[in-house]
Amino acid sequence: MFENFKKFETEIAGRPFVAEVGKMAGLASGAVMVRYGETNVLCTATMAAKPREGVDFFPLSVDFEEKLYSVGRIPGSFHRREGKASEKATLASRVIDRPIRPLFPKDMRNDVGVVATVMSVDPDCSPEITAMLGVSIAISISEIPWDGPISGVVVGLVDGKFVINPTAEEKEKSEMYVTVASTSELVAMIEAAANEVSDETMFDGIMFAHKENQRIVEFINGIKAEVGKAKVDFPSNDPPEEMFEKIKAFAIDDVKAALDTDDKLVRDERLKPIYEKVHEQFDEEYEDMVEKIDDCMYKLQKFIVRRWLLDEGKRVDGRGIDEIRPLAAEIDLLDRVHGSGMFTRGQTQVLSVTTLGPVSDAQLLDGIDNETSKRYMHHYNFPSYSVGETRPSRGPGRREIGHGALAEKALVPVIPSVEEFPYPIRVVSEVLSSNGSTSQGSICGSTLSLMAAGVPIKAPVAGISCGLITEGDRFMTMVDIQGLEDFFGDMDFKVAGTHKGITAIQMDLKVHGLTPAIIKEALEKTHKARVYILDEVMLKVIDKPREELSKYAPKMLTTKIPVDKISEVIGKQGKVIQKICAECNCKVDVEEDGSIFISALDIDDANRALNIIETIANDPEIGAIYKGVVTRLMDFGAFVEIAPGKEGLVHISHLDVKRVNKVEDVVNVGDEVIVKVREIDDQGRLNLSRREALIEVEGLVPENEISDAPRGDRPRRNGRGKPHHKN
Numbered sequence: 001m002f003e004n005f006k007k008f009e010t011e012i013a014g015r016p017f018v019a020e021v022g023k024m025a026g027l028a029s030g031a032v033m034v035r036y037g038e039t040n041v042l043c044t045a046t047m048a049a050k051p052r053e054g055v056d057f058f059p060l061s062v063d064f065e066e067k068l069y070s071v072g073r074i075p076g077s078f079h080r081r082e083g084k085a086s087e088k089a090t091l092a093s094r095v096i097d098r099p100i101r102p103l104f105p106k107d108m109r110n111d112v113g114v115v116a117t118v119m120s121v122d123p124d125c126s127p128e129i130t131a132m133l134g135v136s137i138a139i140s141i142s143e144i145p146w147d148g149p150i151s152g153v154v155v156g157l158v159d160g161k162f163v164i165n166p167t168a169e170e171k172e173k174s175e176m177y178v179t180v181a182s183t184s185e186l187v188a189m190i191e192a193a194a195n196e197v198s199d200e201t202m203f204d205g206i207m208f209a210h211k212e213n214q215r216i217v218e219f220i221n222g223i224k225a226e227v228g229k230a231k232v233d234f235p236s237n238d239p240p241e242e243m244f245e246k247i248k249a250f251a252i253d254d255v256k257a258a259l260d261t262d263d264k265l266v267r268d269e270r271l272k273p274i275y276e277k278v279h280e281q282f283d284e285e286y287e288d289m290v291e292k293i294d295d296c297m298y299k300l301q302k303f304i305v306r307r308w309l310l311d312e313g314k315r316v317d318g319r320g321i322d323e324i325r326p327l328a329a330e331i332d333l334l335d336r337v338h339g340s341g342m343f344t345r346g347q348t349q350v351l352s353v354t355t356l357g358p359v360s361d362a363q364l365l366d367g368i369d370n371e372t373s374k375r376y377m378h379h380y381n382f383p384s385y386s387v388g389e390t391r392p393s394r395g396p397g398r399r400e401i402g403h404g405a406l407a408e409k410a411l412v413p414v415i416p417s418v419e420e421f422p423y424p425i426r427v428v429s430e431v432l433s434s435n436g437s438t439s440q441g442s443i444c445g446s447t448l449s450l451m452a453a454g455v456p457i458k459a460p461v462a463g464i465s466c467g468l469i470t471e472g473d474r475f476m477t478m479v480d481i482q483g484l485e486d487f488f489g490d491m492d493f494k495v496a497g498t499h500k501g502i503t504a505i506q507m508d509l510k511v512h513g514l515t516p517a518i519i520k521e522a523l524e525k526t527h528k529a530r531v532y533i534l535d536e537v538m539l540k541v542i543d544k545p546r547e548e549l550s551k552y553a554p555k556m557l558t559t560k561i562p563v564d565k566i567s568e569v570i571g572k573q574g575k576v577i578q579k580i581c582a583e584c585n586c587k588v589d590v591e592e593d594g595s596i597f598i599s600a601l602d603i604d605d606a607n608r609a610l611n612i613i614e615t616i617a618n619d620p621e622i623g624a625i626y627k628g629v630v631t632r633l634m635d636f637g638a639f640v641e642i643a644p645g646k647e648g649l650v651h652i653s654h655l656d657v658k659r660v661n662k663v664e665d666v667v668n669v670g671d672e673v674i675v676k677v678r679e680i681d682d683q684g685r686l687n688l689s690r691r692e693a694l695i696e697v698e699g700l701v702p703e704n705e706i707s708d709a710p711r712g713d714r715p716r717r718n719g720r721g722k723p724h725h726k727n
Contacts, residue, residue, distance in 0.1 A: 030142025034134035037125035043134030051109035099181035099189035151216035182213035186513020192505035262317030339453020343445035347435035352445035378408035410496035410504035463496035495526035561617035615643035648686025
């Protein structure tokens with residue numbers, strides 16, 4: 001039945017990699033089932049027959065679809081089926097998109113859709129990497145025009161040695177986790193998370209991965225040669241060269257003058273009349289392709305910016321090639337939040353806000369990997385006003401999710417452990433103004449915010465981007481690119497790190513890839529820039545985390561109890577713990593290992609809850625003093641509860657320092673009293689003494705000792721019958 005079925009096999013990092021073509025999804029332009037270890041991903045690529053009208057970009061969609069049956073789980077949602085893509089699926093889609101997009105023809109307008117459906121997951125074989133390789137194979141063997149293939153692997157650093165595609169166990173020990181995609185010659189994409197790794201180690205790791213990628217590209221080229229379809233022609237969307245040359249000659253001087261400013265708003269205002277003037281001049285001549293006039297104007301601006309940079313070493317705002325825009329940093333801008341910090345670089349401005357919460361506020365995850373919760377969360381918002389536009393807010397898109405994840409990745413290595421700082425932490429970065437590198441501004445602002453909130457981060461982190469212009473064998477890099485240099489340049493190489501080393505990298509390209517020389521230069525320039533930002537700006541505002549939390553932040557206490565006592569602390573149907581939370585105005589989280597986390601706005605409330613929990617978990621000791629509540633009155637004494645489920649008798653003879661005739665004369669039900677454990681009988685029953693507690697804690701003198709004292713030394717009694725002493 002499957003006459004065209006072909007199976008191709010190789011090994012990656014000692015594990016079998018198999019590509020099966022011709023058996024599934026036969027109506028797609030290209031389809032392959034890839035199996036890496038026991039991870040199975042079906043990858044398909046399709047292209048629309050005709051170009052989409054009215055678009056000025058290449059319409060590519062990449063979807064990484066997580067199926068929970070791949071890990072033997074039923075979705076936890078109400079409908080018990082997968083819903084909208086998780087953040088991790090969105091990030092995986094972006095990682096696949098970035099290396100493949102530049103390899104499509106820039107003037108193609110046919111919709112291309114790529115889908116990677118994860119059907120089985122082996123924890124030791126990354127489904128993201130498996131999907132990237134499968135997508136590369138699917139597009140390569142399809143008729144879709146593309147300059148691939150690419151390959152992608154992860155490189156880790158385990159016990160000082162580079163490891164390709166680390167297993168789940170190796171990943172836990174690895175000092176870095178760097179995804180590298182490559183063509184046969186160039187590095188096409190880098191996405192890195194690292195534990196303050198040096199620039200040299202990072203570069204060597206990237207090159208190590210690149211070498212493995214080149215071997216895999218050869219394998220994919222073999223598949224393409226055997227089963228690949230002939231690539232189809234497509235109608236180009238580029239304006240005619242003669243049309244561009246005419247508009248260029250007419251408007252180049254005006255456009256140069258308009259672009260020559262460091263103010264984005266001024267630049268936009270200057271360009272408006274030039275666009276009108278060009279349309280007046282050429283609309284009639286090119287009435288059948290008026291929309292191409294704006295394309296020519298975009299192309300002209302790109303031509304000018306690139307010629308300035310390559311030929312004159314000139315940037316549109318007059319800065320030097322490695323000069324950073326004016327910087328500013330502030331903290332404590334918002335009154336009642338737990339921590340806030342604002343970072344400004346030129347016309348890019350980001351306000352980051354830190355919130356601390358109880359342990360139960362950690363984010364629960366329902367995905368296809370082993371991570372079930374997240375304690376540090378970083379969210380990034382990009383409202384339309386930040387670029388001077390108007391559009392309704394519709395929640396975070398892929399870009400916002402990606403930028404938030406990059407900032408989170410950059411800061412995770414310096415976040416203290418839960419043992420050091422038992423709080424879930426959420427940072428929200430609000431982009432107030434955008435003219436390039438807002439993701440890196442959010443990293444700087446978030447470091448300020450975390451330190452202002454009193455989070456004891458291990459080291460401050462700063463981020464900076466490096467741009468690139470290429471022409472043949474010529475290239476030049478520039479630090480701190482603004483929006484125009486990002487739009488018309490070839491690279492946005494974002495690097496975040498501490499003084500010690502790199503914590504995150506994200507590289508976006510518009511060309512086929514980078515040479516080792518370009519990567520090395522970008523790492524060197526970003527290193528110098530981030531150290532400058534840390535020393536000259538951020539640390540002059542706040543040089544270390546505050547020692548005290550905001551008065552509006554919850555105060556946290558922790559303890560650990562025996563596992564067999566957890567049920568007593570929680571109580572039947574949760575009644576005990578609910579009572580503690582209500583009485584002490586706090587929140588209590590209990591972990592399976594017996595760890596207890598108590599959070600309250602008032603530290604005294606937290607301490608009260610802690611005392612109650614420790615009393616429940618630890619058997620009372622003779623001689624210990626507790627604060628309890630009177631629960632019952634008897635003729636012979638009062639029963640006092642010192643903790644839920646732990647009650648003892650205070651005999652009438654031990655109710656007060658003086659003789660007591662009736663129990664009701666001293667205490668009533670509901671009274672809070674201090675008591676001392678004087679005896680625990682064979683059945684575990686407690687005999688308590690309020691009398692001994694008053695003597696020991698409040699220093700009261702028993703009545704018999706007063707009567708035995710010489711008259712001149714006897715303390716007089718006040719109206720309540722309590723002694724007061726002479727000065």
